[in-house]
Amino acid sequence: MIDTTKLTHLLPPKMRDRVDAYLEILSLFSHVRDPRVMAAMAPSGVRGLIFRRGKQGVPTKMPASHAVHFDWTYPSDMPEMHALYVRAKQGQWDGDTYLPWHTSVDPLNPEVPLLPAEFIDFEAMRTAFGIRLSAREQQKFLYSMATWTLSQFLHGEQGALFAAAQVTEAVQFFDGKLYGATQVMDEGRHVEVFHRYLDEKLHRVYQINDNLFVIIDSLMTDSRWDMKFLGMQIMIEGLALGAFGSLYKMTKEPLLRELLKMVIQDEARHVHYGVLALREHIAKELSESERREREDWAFEVALLMRNRFLAYEVYEEWFEGLVSRETWRRFASEVPGMQHFRQVMFSRLVPNLREIGLMSPRILSHYDKVGLMKYFGGQAADRLSGEQYLRELDLAA
Ligand SMILES: [Fe+2]
Numbered sequence: 001m002i003d004t005t006k007l008t009h010l011l012p013p014k015m016r017d018r019v020d021a022y023l024e025i026l027s028l029f030s031h032v033r034d035p036r037v038m039a040a041m042a043p044s045g046v047r048g049l050i051f052r053r054g055k056q057g058v059p060t061k062m063p064a065s066h067a068v069h070f071d072w073t074y075p076s077d078m079p080e081m082h083a084l085y086v087r088a089k090q091g092q093w094d095g096d097t098y099l100p101w102h103t104s105v106d107p108l109n110p111e112v113p114l115l116p117a118e119f120i121d122f123e124a125m126r127t128a129f130g131i132r133l134s135a136r137e138q139q140k141f142l143y144s145m146a147t148w149t150l151s152q153f154l155h156g157e158q159g160a161l162f163a164a165a166q167v168t169e170a171v172q173f174f175d176g177k178l179y180g181a182t183q184v185m186d187e188g189r190h191v192e193v194f195h196r197y198l199d200e201k202l203h204r205v206y207q208i209n210d211n212l213f214v215i216i217d218s219l220m221t222d223s224r225w226d227m228k229f230l231g232m233q234i235m236i237e238g239l240a241l242g243a244f245g246s247l248y249k250m251t252k253e254p255l256l257r258e259l260l261k262m263v264i265q266d267e268a269r270h271v272h273y274g275v276l277a278l279r280e281h282i283a284k285e286l287s288e289s290e291r292r293e294r295e296d297w298a299f300e301v302a303l304l305m306r307n308r309f310l311a312y313e314v315y316e317e318w319f320e321g322l323v324s325r326e327t328w329r330r331f332a333s334e335v336p337g338m339q340h341f342r343q344v345m346f347s348r349l350v351p352n353l354r355e356i357g358l359m360s361p362r363i364l365s366h367y368d369k370v371g372l373m374k375y376f377g378g379q380a381a382d383r384l385s386g387e388q389y390l391r392e393l394d395l396a397a
C-alpha cells in the first residue's frame, strides 16, 4: 500500500478521501506482474472501482460469452462428481419450512447479539478516531457491520447463481453438468434465504462492495470456463465458506445460526466440486503458461478478497467527513472480528489452491509476503464435508 499521508494531508477532506480511493486502486494494480492478468482484470477494475457500476441503483448488464459444451453420448465420466450429485439431490431443503422464520430478531438486543461486542475494539476506535460511541451506538454499529457482511454474502450468492448456471453449460464433464444443476438450485435458495433474512429481520441491504463487484464482473465476462470456475468455485465459494463459518461461530442469533448451518453444508459441496474439476483440468488440459496465468490471477483475487473486508460502505455511513478514509482503512484492517474472518477464510482457501496445482514454488514467496503461507498445510475441500466442518466449528466454539 502506498503511504498516502504525506501526499494528501493538505487537501480538503472530501478531495483527500477521493484521492485516497484512487491511490488505493493504483496500489492494488501496481504489483500485478503478469500482463495477461492485468489485461483480464483491468476492465473489471475500471467498471467496479472507478465507475462503481454496482452502486448506480440500476440493474447491471454484463456481456457473457462462452462455448456451451454438449455431449450426445451422456458419459459417466467422473464417479466422484456423480457421488456429489447424488448427495446434493438428497440434501435439498426448502428455506420456507426448514428455517424458524417465526423467530423474533431484535438486532439491537445485547442479550442476543448478531455479532459479539469484541468484534470491534471500541477503545481502539476511540483512540484512532477521537470518537467515543455510547453503548447504544456501539450496538447500532455492530448491527451495521453484521448487515453489511450479510449483504455482501447476498451479492456474492447472486454472482454464484449466475456463474453456476454458466459453468453448467460450459464444463466438459457430464457428471459435472448434472451436479451443476443442483448447485444452481442451491444458489437460488441461498439468494432467497439471505435476502429474506435481511429484508424481514434486519430491514436493510447494503450496496455491493466495489472489490466484490470487480471479482464478479471479471469472472462473469471471462469466456474461459475454468477462469469462471476458479473465480467462483474456489475463490468466492472458498472464502464464503470461511466467512459463513466464522459468522456461524460468532453470532448468538438462533435463526441466523440455523440459516448459516444449512448454507454451509451446500457450500462445502460446491467447493468440493470446484477442487475435483479444476485439479483434473489444470493437470491434464492446460499448458504451463496457461497454468501460470491462473496461478497469478488467483493470487491477485486473493489480495482483492482480503481488501474486500474493509467495509468502506459502513465507513461512508458512519464516519465519512469526520475521519479520513485512510484512518478507517488502518482501523478496519485491525478490527478483531475482521481478522478472525480473514483467518478462517484463508485457512479454507489456501489448501484448495494448493490441491488444484496453483501454488507452485514460484508463487509461494508472494503468498509468504502477504502472510498467507501459514495456511498452506491445511485440509482441502475434497477431504472435508460440510458436516465435518460444522463439527470443527462447534468444537472450536
Ligand atoms: Fe451459495
Ligand SMILES: [Fe+2]
Pocket (backbone or CB within 6 Å): 160, 187, 237, 266, 267, 270
Ligand atoms: Fe455456492
